[in-house]
Amino acid sequence: MVYQPAAGARDLLPLDVAQKRWIEDKLQQVFHRWGYHRIITSTLERMDTLMAGEAIQRQMVIQLQNSEDEELGLRPELTASIARAVVTRMANLRHPQRLYYNANVFRRIWENRHNRQQEFYQAGVELLGVGGLLANAEVLLLAGNCLTALGLQDWHLILGEAGITRSLLDAFPINLRAKVRSAIAHLDRITIDTLPLTDELRERARIMLDLRGNSADVLQKVSSLNLDAEQQEAVNNLKSLVELLESGGKFPIILDLSLIQTIDYYTGLVFEIVNNTDSQARVLGRGGRYDQLLGLYHPQGENIPGIGFVLNIEDLYQVLLSTQQLPQETPASDWLVVPENPAAHSAAFAYAQKLRESPDLVRVELDLGSTDRATIKQYARDRSIAQIAWIKADGSPIIEKVSQ
Ligand SMILES: N[C@@H](Cc1c[nH]c[nH+]1)C(=O)O
Numbered sequence: 001m002v003y004q005p006a007a008g009a010r011d012l013l014p015l016d017v018a019q020k021r022w023i024e025d026k027l028q029q030v031f032h033r034w035g036y037h038r039i040i041t042s043t044l045e046r047m048d049t050l051m052a053g054e055a056i057q058r059q060m061v062i063q064l065q066n067s068e069d070e071e072l073g074l075r076p077e078l079t080a081s082i083a084r085a086v087v088t089r090m091a092n093l094r095h096p097q098r099l100y101y102n103a104n105v106f107r108r109i110w111e112n113r114h115n116r117q118q119e120f121y122q123a124g125v126e127l128l129g130v131g132g133l134l135a136n137a138e139v140l141l142l143a144g145n146c147l148t149a150l151g152l153q154d155w156h157l158i159l160g161e162a163g164i165t166r167s168l169l170d171a172f173p174i175n176l177r178a179k180v181r182s183a184i185a186h187l188d189r190i191t192i193d194t195l196p197l198t199d200e201l202r203e204r205a206r207i208m209l210d211l212r213g214n215s216a217d218v219l220q221k222v223s224s225l226n227l228d229a230e231q232q233e234a235v236n237n238l239k240s241l242v243e244l245l246e247s248g249g250k251f252p253i254i255l256d257l258s259l260i261q262t263i264d265y266y267t268g269l270v271f272e273i274v275n276n277t278d279s280q281a282r283v284l285g286r287g288g289r290y291d292q293l294l295g296l297y298h299p300q301g302e303n304i305p306g307i308g309f310v311l312n313i314e315d316l317y318q319v320l321l322s323t324q325q326l327p328q329e330t331p332a333s334d335w336l337v338v339p340e341n342p343a344a345h346s347a348a349f350a351y352a353q354k355l356r357e358s359p360d361l362v363r364v365e366l367d368l369g370s371t372d373r374a375t376i377k378q379y380a381r382d383r384s385i386a387q388i389a390w391i392k393a394d395g396s397p398i399i400e401k402v403s404q
Pocket of ligand 1 (some may be wrong): 077124126287288325
């Protein structure tokens with residue numbers, strides 16, 4: 001019998017890990033530079049935490065049952081867990097809280113009716129306790145900074161506003177709203193043409209489908225929809241945000257007021273970070289503002305605003321593969337320490353340890369009993385190890401450079 005990983009699960013071998021770490025280290029440096037602190041929440045959550053507010057579909061979650069008959073699930077994302085942790089465990093801390101994470105998530109993917117369980121890696125941030133223009137701008141500029149730090153240039157941001165989109169949908173009869181929402185989310189014009197809508201509503205749905213493009217055009221089109229005062233204010237806020245982002249230099253934005261996310265806790269800004277170098281656009285990350293999510297976990301129901309995003313490590317990896325930046329090999333050891341005979345074993349361990357204690361990272365491995373010098377040298381060449389230290393029983397070394 002050959003043991004395989006579970007369907008949809010994947011092992012990461014040392015080179016995969018080195019490449020993943022390269023991406024994560026770059027992102028972590030950016031998060032630190034913006035004053036964000038890492039939070040680690042549990043992989044396992046109670047289903048009622050994950051499902052609070054029904055923002056997450058139950059079929060997305062891989063569920064487990066524990067002995068107390070508590071329904072548990074593997075987190076499909078981290079924002080809900082962080083919201084829970086912050087209101088229950090960090091209630092006395094001052095706002096804003098700037099948090100980041102780098103973690104695995106599990107999502108049940110339904111493909112061709114087979115259910116494939118999948119594990120993904122995400123790195124993301126949540127900025128909690130402040131709303132408004134500056135907080136929104138910080139999170140978007142931080143996302144942009146992450147991409148620049150990874151050396152990615154060919155990306156853009158698709159920016160929507162869940163509050164406006166939702167209130168524009170309110171004009172549709174309740175029994176058709178979900179269908180209109182899903183048709184707009186999937187840019188499905190045929191459904192819009194065939195649903196039993198009045199001419200006026202059908203026209204409205206068509207305009208909503210077209211609320212995508214450069215910001216000036218979209219803002220102009222949305223004004224033709226007879227906005228109420230609240231919607232108008234949201235549009236004005238969006239306009240100020242776009243102006244602020246664009247005033248600092250190139251910040252590629254497409255406004256899309258038909259942008260609807262599958263996760264439904266968003267109350268304001270929503271966005272996707274899309275890469276355009278692949279033949280087909282690839283979503284590298286997504287996020288948005290969720291000003292009612294923390295209230296669901298708060299003992300007194302107090303609302304605390306929040307905004308954040310995640311970047312999908314696998315998607316970043318796919319895009320970075322073509323840029324030649326990722327490490328192509330696991331790092332070679334700097335030294336091979338070889339005891340010349342059994343009496344030198346202890347001295348060889350001691351010498352290797354001294355080398356390891358150098359203030360710079362020095363990688364040192366010990367030869368574990370090869371029989372002849374030629375094999376040892378060949379091993380060092382094969383592994384790109386630069387130096388061999390031959391250790392005698394009295395501890396004295398002979399250093400040999402290995403020609404590669
Ligand atoms: N947790 C969301 C992304 C997000 C982070 N913060 C806000 N939104 C996701 O996995 O899609």
